[in-house]
Amino acid sequence: MSRLDTFIRRLQAQRLCLDALADRLQGLPGPVLELGLGNGRTYDHLRERFPGRPIFVFDRQVAAHPDCIPPADQLRLGDFRETLPAYAAEGQPPAVLIHADIGSGDKAASMQLAADLAPSWARILAPGGFLASDQAVEHPLWTPVPLPPGVDAGRYHLYCREN
């Protein structure tokens, strides 16, 4: 399997997970959080699948396509380790979905980042809300959720905050 094959599978897995959660979260109010704007492709997909909800976007800087730049009041720029705790202290409504596509080429550093952010995510996530992450991350508040059909085990990770 080439890196092109792997990349396509990862994007398909991401999309399948987000689409499945969009269905499951209908009727549960609350904002969505997107960690990592990048070129804005996934943000654009979230806008389509979660219409009418605020989508708060976290990244170091804005480098997205001009059509995919969030409104300024929904952007939180800086290091995740600073912007997530600051957001958690803002008093926004609990989030129904946190999407964390935060992996870099360094697997150990990526897992450590997810572990460092987990306490903030736990503060932010609504009961019944979901965390979709490219990194496995444990926390007493959430439990793993089976992946949608077509997503290979380990390629993405879904967790639900039960209550």
Place this chain on the structure above:
Amino acid sequence: MSRLDTFIRRLQAQRLCLDALADRLQGLPGPVLELGLGNGRTYDHLRERFPGRPIFVFDRQVAAHPDCIPPADQLRLGDFRETLPAYAAEGQPPAVLIHADIGSGDKAASMQLAADLAPSWARILAPGGFLASDQAVEHPLWTPVPLPPGVDAGRYHLYCREN
């Protein structure tokens, strides 16, 4: 359709085209040319699908994953408009495949770039060889080839040099 949807379709179209050409080009000797290394995902795919052939890679600089960096003697760094004519003058064996994923966000500039490079491609391509491009590009030496099943019209472009 979101930008994520569009991106996945474009990558799938690229892969379907390259896989189809790998089948059709078995038995015809000659190198492959890859225009645009980027992170090296498609180069990695070409290595898998065209084993044993030299793959000459053209880009402004090397910014690929360490596992996907071509050997130095198969790298041609600089502006395509300079490196392609220079390569054509090297006297390498005629190429069986030129893969040109050269589009930028500027459609007019991308089409102009393809038109500017077409004379060099025509010099480089072997009789029976193919050009696979993300840009439509006409030249007396080649004719359009039907796209493989699953590839939407206009998403990729295939041409064959008949003789």
